[in-house]
Amino acid sequence: MVERTPIASALPVGAIDTRATGWWAMIFVIFTEASLFAYLLFSYFYLAVQPHTAGTFPEGGTPSLDLALPNTIILLLSSVAVAWAQLNIEKNDKRHLVWGLGIAAVLGMAFLVVQYFEWAQKPFGLASSTYSSLYFTITGFHMAHVVVGVLVLWALFFWSAKGYFNRVRYAHIHIGGLYWHFVDAVWLAVFFTFYITPLLGMRA
Amino acid sequence: MSTAGYERVPTVAVESGIEAERLRRIWETEPGLFGWFATVDHKKIGIRYIVTAFAFLIAGGVEALIFRLQLAWPDRHLLSPEQYDQLFSTHGMTMIFLYAGPVLSGFSNYLWPLLLGARDMALPRLNALSYWIYLAAGIFLYAAFALGFGPNDGWFNYVPYAARAYNGGPNIDFYALGIILLGISTTVGSINFVVTFLRLRAPGMSINRVPILVWGTLTASAANIFAIPAVSLAFFLLWMDRNLGTHFFDVPTGGSALLWQHLFWMFGHPWVYAIVLPAMGMVSDGLPVFCRRPLVGYTVVALATVATMVLGFGVWVHHMFATGLPSVSLSFFSAASIIIAVPSAVGVFAWIATIWTGRPVFTTPFLFFASFIVLFTIGGVSGYMTGSLPVDWQLTDTYFVVAHIHYVLIGINVFPVAGAIYFWFPKFTGRMLDERLGRWNFWTMFVGFNLGFFPMHISGLLGMPRRVYTFADGMGWDWLNLVTTLGSFVFAVGVLLLIVNVVKSYRDGAPAGDNPWDAPTLEWATSSPPPPYNFVVIPTVQSRHPLWEDRLGSDGSTPHAGLALDHGKETVGTTPVDAMPDIILRMPKDTLTPLILAAALLALFTGLAFHAWWLVTLAVIAAAVDIFIWLWPERALGETAEPATDG
């Protein structure tokens, strides 16, 4: 018995929701970048369990949460802003789409500024020790992803302000937003590794 | 969500000359230099991949022939140790990174849309990018080699020997940066394959109807997405240790030499499956054509393909059996490395069963595909032997492993690729390869290969270590090495014959027609070579063998009737499992943005290599601007609020 595949009913045209090839591409970009961070954090944990002189891992003792915790909140809020922006364009509210993207981009830049200050305050440099190499490299990789994300948000802001998107066609927002949420999620993993695991006993 | 206002009812049509002409004007690449550099046509990109990969195959082969002359007899002085070390390292890098993966990407790139009944890959510009970056990385790596700064610590590049303290020149820096750059190409290429598989299959091509080559490449691509970051990271951390003074692998300051090995092999082992599973898929699709019957056990073969790859993520420590890790953990990896042979056995018996219950047609592709089964078995059992931990403690780092890797790489990659060339050359060019020359080609390659590499099992069992630039007499290895050297030259002649056949037949091979082999899959339903748009109408598919349905007693596929999709560059998007149409996709036109981005990335990595931070900065800016232009929402692609215009 042959089943025939029905064709020829109306089909949407173009890059629309999760049927856009770009959306799927971004999913797999996220998989590969997530793997990168998995290997980075693996390196951290692998080196953490090697023998170290007491007090050298983390170097300078458990890192302070004074800047890192508020910074985490800033990044989480920026994700909320992006989600809110997307909700708006789904209702065809282009104005609030633009607002949401702008707020998210500004919050992302604030994250970068705060992180820069945290880096400057560290008593060690990139080449000081194994721990310091890990700290600056892993938070540095994350920062690079934030920089890319901020540029993406400003590009989306710009294109949204020009009125390119509406409630059906907003694939760029969807895809860019996905990337930004990913960057946020990675930060939670990095934050947990560097700031929380020493408090849970993972330290020399 | 409602997509009202953005829909249309696509025309269903039967192939016609008028439709063909209309589509040709929409899809054809502009002639001239612009078209050559800007094309996003997967067929052109596929051919480039294959040609470039073969150039690297020849380069890597010549490197091997030179050091086989050095090793033909004890205590020869043809090469200094430094020269030998660069040659064997560059040989490994070339074959494993610049030939084995890309050649399969090339075939898959060309064939996938044709096999799947689509007009192009899901992301045509990304496709062009992956090729240009591959070419850039290959040039970058070989420029270093040509300047005398080729890698010299093996393709596996262990620390501490790769660290600046022991390797002060720029060799390792070029190698590290070049492989990171290449990794970007492989990653984006892999993403393209996975998305194409999930979204671009012809209506009715449910996942249990796709050719095994598609399963092979899909599996390899999915694996690469997760595995490549490990090696890219390893090389980047090494570059940082060597150039910025970090301490990841630097043992005296708390780094770990073994961390390199873990990161490297977590990539390295999945990678060796990635460079053979698509080739095995080629055999699974090609062999049945010359047995006049469908593959035995399609479903288990597809599952075995995926299972091999999944298990392949769990065996990487078998490259580290001698490193002194606790026996308890090593024994797990030993058991896994032996058990992983089970899905391979599925393939071997499926292929034999297909021949046994079929009627062999003795063409040249059949010779390559059938002989592959024996070579696969030899490579497989030598791998099985090294999987047994106490035995591996003797075998590892001897020529036994060199025998194993060449039986699996040449046997399971090169031989299927040779068969694939004979099989699909008619489709790519419209001409048949010469059968008589093909037989000479096959036998020379087969005899030369076995003459060259079989003796290595013996010299390995007699204790000859790997990676030695010379060896003493009185060890029992003399004649074995001489035979190996002779065999390798015979094998080289065989490869030369393949190239001669290709060059000669390109001009005066017999005309092939659409389906010279009377084969069952969709690529044979279109012309040879295919038109730029592949199919005049999008086929609908109801079985694995659309062109054999009349003789297999099933029916329903319509290779020549289906969606016309001629309002511009269009193809149909379908659901991931059952391939039901759910959107009309607009495809991009030819553009220089991928080439420019690849050039910017090459500049970026060159800047890193020479510590020219100004160049790095400029390259980053150029890349960012290029990407911004590339991703600019386009009306023609249906990315903006305005309905897409007819193309």
Add this chain to the structure above:
Amino acid sequence: MQTLLPMEAVFGVASARADTPLEYLTGAGAKADATVPLTWGVLIVSIAVIVVIALLLAGAIWRRPGIAVQPVGTKLGVAQEEGGANWLWIGVGISSIVLLATVVWTMAVLAEVSRPATKPAVTIEITGKQWWWQVRYLSDDPARVFTTANEIHIPAGQPVKFILVGGDVIHSFWVPALGGKTDLIPGQTNETWLEARAPGTYRGQCTEYCGVEHAHMGLVVVAQAPADFRAWWAHQLQSPAANANGQVAAGMYDFNVHCGSCHAVRGTDAAGSLGPDLSHLMTRGTIAAGILPNRGDALARFIEDPQALKPGILMQKPELSQAELTDIRAYLATLN
């Protein structure tokens, strides 16, 4: 109770090893005794599998008349004979059983080779260097600790523990006749053990690529009857006797000045550790990490131009006059 394995019975251990010193299809020690049968086992299984598959393939291809190459585009029949699936069940089924049996046997052998039957009599610390082996005999009594290089003596019939230290890059310690290889990795200390069944000389080799002279980083293990081994150890602890001979004294002086910053001779002013310890150099059968026999003019040739024989090693061509070289040779000849 060790019995000769079939290979050894056929060929005789000594003759098999004489022509192929690094082979491991026969064994001369406890670990090899456990491993060699497994090696043969998986080798025989492998050969059998290759033969069976080749026969099945040949059978498949030639059981019925095949079809010759047809004109381009000829439409040929397509059949779908039943029964193909049985191949899979039977073939994969048998394969799985063989694989599983191999895993079980592997684990059994692993248990046997993981630790010696009795407590090791001797502990030796090996440090891997580019491109030679530093060998230190350990003891609870500090006065009995000494260092040598490249040639390792062990008591036959007793297990010996090896502590493996990574000195610069990764090397791998391998004496095929006696057991499998273990790496020397900077930053970690590995351990292994070996036991030779009978007195004899067993060659070894570095088996992890370690740089330009990896090919020339050999070693020798000499197994001696326990009494002879104890005598050898005692002898190694001695310093060379003072020698009245003028040439020897001059040679010792020249040696200490020109070579002493890298090499050591026990009880003299030469105390360098960048190169092999040369105390009792003349008791060794080979030099330059197992690559040259220690007889004739080999040593002289090596000293005169080490780069000619082992290009790339750290020892440069010494800037010595012929007279100085002759004196040094005379001195070294007394290092028994």
